[in-house]
Amino acid sequence: MNITDITDEDEKKPLVRQTADPYVYFHKDGYYYFTYSCPEYDRIEIRRAWSVKGLEEARPLTVWRKHADGPMSWHIWAPELHYIDSKWYLYFAAGRAEDPWWIRTWVLENTSQDPFCGEWVEKGMLVPEWDSFMLDTTVFENKGKHFAVWAQKSPEKTENSCLYLAEMSSPYELKFPVTMLTRPEFDWECRGFKVNEGAAVLKRNGKIFITYSASATDATYCMGLLYADENADLTKAQSWTKLEKPVLVTDEAAGIFGPGHNSFTTSRDGKTDYLVYHARPYAEVDLAFALYDPNRHAWVKKIRYDEKGFPVFQ
Structure with missing residues (x-):
């Protein structure tokens, strides 16, 4: 095994501490890029390294800070770094200092081929x-x-959040109408709060897999799975199938609590897929203040596939 590969021992400990909502992207320049929710929720950082393991020691670069007031001035959450049509984009959520829960999605663009410049x-x-x-x-x-x-x-406001999909007319514009993919309906999606959030996309074996997170951000947090055929019309709700049971849950024996809000990346040779997710190393957390507990760490594990070509995360 190459020393840069993830081992069984690596899966037992955090990859990078205090990096909730971890997003890792392996770019054609050979770097693994990493962004996440900073514990202070006041800025966007990116890191890069030649291996997934190397992200722990990589020096973070702050590329954007919250505004003093108005939109984009509070709760800077869950940034993701994407490379689209030869430009870099950061998608992130933010509220207002005067209304912290007025959360919306915002977009940053960088035309440099090096996102650190x-x-x-x-x-x-x-x-x-x-x-x-x-x-x-x-x-x-x-x-x-x-x-x-x-x-x-949703417009009916019967849940905290549902998952939606839309085709894009540009990297910062959606096409309407949008499609609801899933709403919280099973018990494991409605513990503490009725939540479907934190989607991540994996394209493998002729299918589009979407993982998502459900329930409150404590030890009940867990991951669900949707899938569609890659040739289907992805904007049609009937193209998608939702599994009735979660695919990743708290593992008390391993000391990993509330796993979720993941991303996907690969080994350097492309032969192994990795799940990068956040979790806490303990169960006890006050639900009222769970989002302000900084100890949601990034963890990583290898993905295997079953005989039907579906990813297995447990």
């Missing part, structure tokens, strides 16, 4: 079909089209 330009809000609480946006490409998936409060 150049200027990060604010492209504005990723405008949804209706205006409500919106966060955890990810984007992906399939068959030459780009799609966004995000969590948002």
Whole structure:
């Protein structure tokens, strides 16, 4: 095994501490890029290294800071770094200092080929079909089209958040109408809060897999899975199937509590897929203040596939 590969021992301990909502992207330049929610929720940092393991020691670079007031001035959450049409984009959620829970998705753009250089330009809000609480946006490409998936409060406001999908007309514009992929319905999705959030996309074995996180951000937090055929019309709700049971839950024996809000990356040779997710090393957390507990660490584990080509995370 190459020394840069993830081992069984690596899976038993945090990869990088105090980095909730971890997003890791392996770029064509050979670097692994890493961004996450900073514990202070006041800025966006990126790191890079030649291996996933190396991200722990990589020096963070602050590329953007929150505004003093108004939009983008509070709760800077869950940034994701994407490379689309030869430009870099950061998608992130943010509230207002005067209204911290007015959370929406915002976009930054950098035309430099090196995201550690150049200027990060604010492209504005990723405008949804209706205006409500919106966060955890990810984007992906399939068959030459780009799609966004995000969590948002439904117009009926019967849940904290559901998952939606839309094709994109540009890296910072959605096409309407949008498609609801899933709403919290099972017991494991409704513990503490009725939540579907933190989507991540994995394209393998002729399918599009979307993992997502459910329930409150304590030890009940867990991961669910949706899938569709890669040739299907992804904007049709009937193209998607939702598993009735979670695919990753708290592992008390391993000391990993509330796993979720993941991303996917690969080994350098592309032969092994990795799940990068956050979790706490303890169960006890006050639900009222769980989001302000800084000890959601990034963890990593190898993904295997079953006989039907589905990813196995447990």
